[in-house]
Amino acid sequence: MxxxxxxxxxxxxxxxxxxxxxxxxxxxxxxxxxxxxxxxxxxxxxxxxxxxxxxxxxxxxxxxxxxxxxxxxxxxxxxxxxxxxxxxxxxxxxxxxxxxxxxxxxxxxxxxxxxxxxxxxxxxxxxxxxxxxxxxxxNLYMPSLDATIRRKQIILERNFTKILEEVALYLREGDQSWSGEEITQTEKVLKEANQLVGRDVENHVLRSEHPYYDYFEMRTKQFAILKRILPLISRLPETSYSQCEQLAHFFSGLADSVHPGNTAVLFLEELESLRQSFDEDPLPKTREEFETRAHLLQLLYEMENYLELKQSFKESDVQHRNRQRKPQ
Structure with missing residues (x-):
């Protein structure tokens, strides 16, 4: 039809x-x-x-x-x-x-x-x-896109949760049965969401800002990080079990906290604890151990960037809301 x-x-x-x-x-x-x-x-x-x-x-x-x-x-x-x-x-x-x-x-x-x-x-x-x-x-009448944009946000957060859950599962059990369809779907959702936000901005001629613009920009950058960490995780050897279990616990908690709210500070603290824990491990003695340590440090660095993006978004969101509430 x-x-x-x-x-x-x-x-x-x-x-x-x-x-x-x-x-x-x-x-x-x-x-x-x-x-x-x-x-x-x-x-x-x-x-x-x-x-x-x-x-x-x-x-x-x-x-x-x-x-x-x-x-x-x-x-x-x-x-x-x-x-x-x-x-x-x-x-x-x-x-x-x-x-x-x-x-x-x-x-x-x-x-x-x-x-x-x-x-x-x-x-x-x-x-x-x-x-x-x-x-x-x-053309003065333009249908509201808020409900459609909100649906894109829900789908996006559900996909982020699934990706992080699959990362945790792989680290904990070495499970490789995930099809990865959420990766392709997320790319599509982000593209559609950004187009919708652009249209909505143009429907409000006197408004230069949009409540969802920064959000989807933040998620786009976070998604790029998630795609970068997948190869890093696949290179971690099974011999580093204790480190993988710690990372699995971290990613499981992160998967349960994918929402518009601000929990980045808590996970940044947990990430710092992980870094200190890995630093206390014995120095690498073989090439494989050295490469594993390098992959772990790179992974922690990428996830730190991931969380800092969310933290920066929430801080700018709070400032924007305060400006809106400020009496003129």
Whole structure:
């Protein structure tokens, strides 16, 4: 079953509405109002406002250049070519090139008139106003993405828990039956979540911050660390049983504490205790023991970074909440 999106619905509502308004105003080429509405209906409010600005600026420029070139050179096909040679580079220079297509509609209206009058220019300006105005109005409604983003957060935390549990199981029992599907799924969820947050930011034009932006940024960096530690753990020999058991206990506790709250301080303290414990072990005597010690130290370093990311996130989150509560 094909799913109809909100943008499709808004386009289907806005286009006939713009044409109907243009017909009520008895505007010539009233259908063009619907074309402008289609072009300006975007997936976010910010993109819609930006599209409106591009088209308004480009259309007004098109009217001025059309008057100068058509009334000077004449209403000939060659005049359109000359106009476009001038018009397109200027729109690119002014960074309003997305408005070229809609402006072409206005240019052809003026060309087809064979004589540009003040009434015709006013007609085109009202057409632009109606078409773009309706698009902006229908685009004021944007469905909330909070519930969808929250679901992504829940899936992500569940996957993090599973990954950490599997690490603990491997360290404790050497179990290698894990398929690793959570790794692939987490990459997909992080990508989708960041896209959703980006869309939600653009739907709130006056808001530059988003409560979930830093969270998913933190989880993205933590996930990169988790992917780096997996090869390190697989290189630990079975002979280092006591060290693996200590690490397994650490990862089990970490798996039980994957949530938005702040428990990083406690695990950083536990990590420091592990480091001190490993430092007290006898110095390595063989190459294998030396490599094992190196892998352990690298693993502790990576997990320290993992936890510091969470700690920094919670500290910045607290500061952000305090700023919001501060009376203005």
């Amino acid at each position: 094909v799913k109809i999106g909100y943008r499709t619905i808004k386009t289907a509502v806005g286009t006939p509405l713009a044409i109907w308004i243009a017909e009520l105003l008895q505007l010539e080429n009233s259908v063009s109002a619907g074309i402008l509405t289609i072009l300006c209906t975007q997936v976010t409010r910010k993109k819609s406002f930006l599209a409106a600005w591009h088209r308004v600026a480009a259309c007004l420029l098109a009217i001025v250049l059309s008057f100068l070139i058509f009334e000077t050179i004449g209403f000939h096909p060659i005049s359109i070519g000359i106009l476009l040679l001038v018009f397109i580079p200027i729109t690119v220079m002014l960074r309003v090139s997305p408005g070229i297509v809609s402006s072409a509609v206005i240019i052809l209206h003026l060309y087809n008139s064979h004589h540009i009058t003040l009434d015709l220019i006013i007609n085109e300006i009202i057409l632009i106003t109606v078409g773009i105005g309706v698009a902006l109005i229908v």
